[in-house]
Amino acid sequence: MVVHQDGRFSERASQSDLQSSWEGFRSGFVALLGRPNSGKSTLLNAILDTKVAIVSDKAQTTRHAIRGVLHRPDVQVVFVDTPGIHKPKTPLGERLNAKANEAAADTDVVCLCIDATRRLGKGDLFIAERLSKDSIVVVTKIDAAPRAKVLAQLGFAGELGFAEYFPTSARTGEGVAALLERLCELMPVGPPLYPPSTVRDMPEAQWVAELVREQLLVATRQELPHAISVEVVEWEWPYIKIEISVERESQKPMVIGKGGLLLKQVGTVVRAQLPEGAFLQLHVGVAKNWQRRPEMLDRFGY
Numbered sequence: 001m002v003v004h005q006d007g008r009f010s011e012r013a014s015q016s017d018l019q020s021s022w023e024g025f026r027s028g029f030v031a032l033l034g035r036p037n038s039g040k041s042t043l044l045n046a047i048l049d050t051k052v053a054i055v056s057d058k059a060q061t062t063r064h065a066i067r068g069v070l071h072r073p074d075v076q077v078v079f080v081d082t083p084g085i086h087k088p089k090t091p092l093g094e095r096l097n098a099k100a101n102e103a104a105a106d107t108d109v110v111c112l113c114i115d116a117t118r119r120l121g122k123g124d125l126f127i128a129e130r131l132s133k134d135s136i137v138v139v140t141k142i143d144a145a146p147r148a149k150v151l152a153q154l155g156f157a158g159e160l161g162f163a164e165y166f167p168t169s170a171r172t173g174e175g176v177a178a179l180l181e182r183l184c185e186l187m188p189v190g191p192p193l194y195p196p197s198t199v200r201d202m203p204e205a206q207w208v209a210e211l212v213r214e215q216l217l218v219a220t221r222q223e224l225p226h227a228i229s230v231e232v233v234e235w236e237w238p239y240i241k242i243e244i245s246v247e248r249e250s251q252k253p254m255v256i257g258k259g260g261l262l263l264k265q266v267g268t269v270v271r272a273q274l275p276e277g278a279f280l281q282l283h284v285g286v287a288k289n290w291q292r293r294p295e296m297l298d299r300f301g302y
Contacts, residue, residue: 036084
């Protein structure tokens, strides 16, 4: 299932439909890898100039490999935004790391995203050591760091021995065009992989669940964001029923808010991002210790 620029959903086009006239065309996949909060999702949204991935300042915002598609007359680039690679403390964390590594293994180019505002750490080195040296290093958030710190970060990154380095700011756009041009040049010859109207490849129900989780990440604090999972349990347009799961009974009031206000605010913001007429019913339940239970991780799609 794919989502189009005008909000319509449809099945993915067959390969034979896409191969009618692709002589000289190039297409391929680019994986965005990095530590949590290294700016991968924000960079992807900036590259495509549209929202294809949710963002927040909380770690583990990205829990799925998300595909966003860039279209040009002679090239198509499928970007794969991945969960931040980290030292896992739960089975959920282990699965998120596995998703990121699997995504990188199946792409043509890997971009290692390094945050300009944070000194190069063990997590960055851990990822870098496992990547091919023809990968590209992208230093993100250069607008949020002093120039001297950006230059120092580029110097540290240069010691990793990768092929190329690009300083970027998703907020201001600085460096994004140069990075994009280079990635387009690196795509192999091949047919388009998606129809020209496709900007994001994700089941529609999963996208709505992600939008709800994004708003909950914004509204909740401390460790609660990690304890939240969201899934669509009923879909009969325009009616959508969404189950929000937390790990303990004591966490439910934090998600619902006083008099249901927080949940109402979440629903209002999400509806504004959906086609007109959408009706959301949000319900909060408890799935005890779901991050540590394989059967619950399977149910939630992790």
